[in-house]
């Protein structure tokens with residue numbers, strides 16, 4: 001891994017009381033797949049002020065950075081990552097109730113926490129995120145979704161910080177919500193930006209509607225259809241346009257149980273790849289390539305990764 005952190009910047013990071021910094025931190029500890037080499041520096045920022053100072057300093061020293069949520073939809077390469085990997089800490093992990101069935105949710109709130117909060121407070125609409133691992137920030141970034149819809153449908157406004165440390169509140173209608181993607185409108189907050197929270201609008205549950213029951217049913221179905229436990233990263237490929245899902249295409253190509261090293265196609269749901277214990281990132285990358293190639297040969301369809309590959 002090429003080093004990108006200047007000596008003076010490293011010294012500033014060490015001295016900063018507002019940040020929690022670990023150098024050469026293995027990303028395998030911060031991704032649900034359990035693979036990935038070291039980040040040159042892994043930094044947790046707990047407040048907006050600390051985060052703004054961090055990106056400003058990084059900019060001054062020309063140091064690249066990227067943001068990690070719960071690490072549930074990423075594949076970090078074995079070589080590790082140059083520069084900073086930024087994680088939003090506890091200060092970004094609150095849900096605030098607002099009038100009119102709305103909430104403000106910080107980016108590091110877990111998706112499951114948000115769903116439970118909604119169920120408890122009779123807020124319908126959470127189903128678009130039910131059963132999806134990760135954080136609200138990650139769900140916004142990748143416009144996560146289920147068969148009930150996608151994250152963007154809940155959003156009123158998104159709060160982002162740009163690479164100069166300035167905050168921007170962006171209306172949902174100005175954001176281009178795509179299938180597993182979102183793009184901000186042209187303006188000051190271009191990539192790289194950090195999603196720090198969002199205002200989300202729910203509907204009151206209808207008379208007689210039990211959100212508790214709906215949630216349990218979704219989780220039960222998910223338990224039946226998808227593998228659970230550690231060493232997973234959700235669906236590896238996006239569903240292609242058309243009638244067959246990526247999982248069905250991989251299954252039809254006869255690839256359940258197919259593997260490279262300890263990276264194996266799940267026998268429960270073919271769009272999930274499992275770390276059987278000692279897989280390397282390279283095994284998952286090779287598995288993705290082989291699976292995509294075999295599906296192409298079998299059905300003529302090209303699969304695109306849903307997992308964010310960071311090399």
Ligand code: EPU
Nearest residue numbers: 146147225234235237238239245247248251268269270271
């Ligand atoms: N199928 C197979 N074989 C398999 C897997 C699926 O034939 O091995 C078939 C199923 O029988 C079903 C169809 O494929 O007819 C669709 O499967 P499923 O209902 O499991 O949905 P999916 O499209 O594979 C999507 C999301 C999931 C989300 C589920 C449930 C994508 C890429 N995946 O999966 O999201 O949990 O719907 O709502 O959009 C994720 O994005 O990481 C993720 C887990």
